[in-house]
Amino acid sequence: MKRLQTNLEKKSKQLKLSASAAKAFSSDEEVNSSLATPKKFTSFLSLESSMKDEKIQVFKNEKFVCIKDKYPKAKIHFLLIPHGDTFPKLLKVADIIKLPKSVEILKEMKDISDKIINDKFPDDLKKKALCGFHSIQSMQPLHMHIISSDFQSDCLKNKKHWNSFNTDYFIKLGDLIQNLEEENDYFKSDKFNLNKQDLLKKYMDLPLKCNVCHVEQKNLPTLKRHILTHK
DNA sequence: GTTCTAGAAC
């Protein structure tokens, strides 16, 4: 599979073709070998192997594991993930909301994340810590972001990255617990309707705004330069 | 989710 990719890359570079055009040059043999070892479409959307990697584990107990985000979008960026036999399969934030014990579980995650922030964040970033979920998440299983709101990272590369943490697309842990204990409308209100993916995706198109002074910035490179002025 | 890059925007 790797060799096929390399070959296609070479061909497309030599011929200045698009990847799809280069594919037309691949032999039957190569096509067959790629079919013989079918890769699950979702394999690159799974956190499972990282969760098992002790080198990137920050915290672990019977119910939860916390790992370093592989592509950190800020100086400190962890993921807190329910694991083990305690919970049913949890793929997205709606799955946890629907559990009878959702508030209890989320409060447990709050306690653990508070401890992780206290133990692992440098002092100057402790008060900048954010905890929460992407309302549509790409990776599975369900995971909560624990991130420092400096957002200074080479891995933060596009508008979606920014808006996924800096609009209501980001469901803060504290807001979620409060909502579940009070209004309980995460599936009803337009703002947070987790059943309406189209509405949630619109958050990605909102203009880029500084998270400190809220001034709009014309593009991502400008925004990244701007946030450095708040140091 | 990331990478790569064509084509738009400047």
Added chain:
DNA sequence: GTTCTAGAAC
């Protein structure tokens, strides 16, 4: 010419 975005492929 260079910077930036967005969409295809993985």
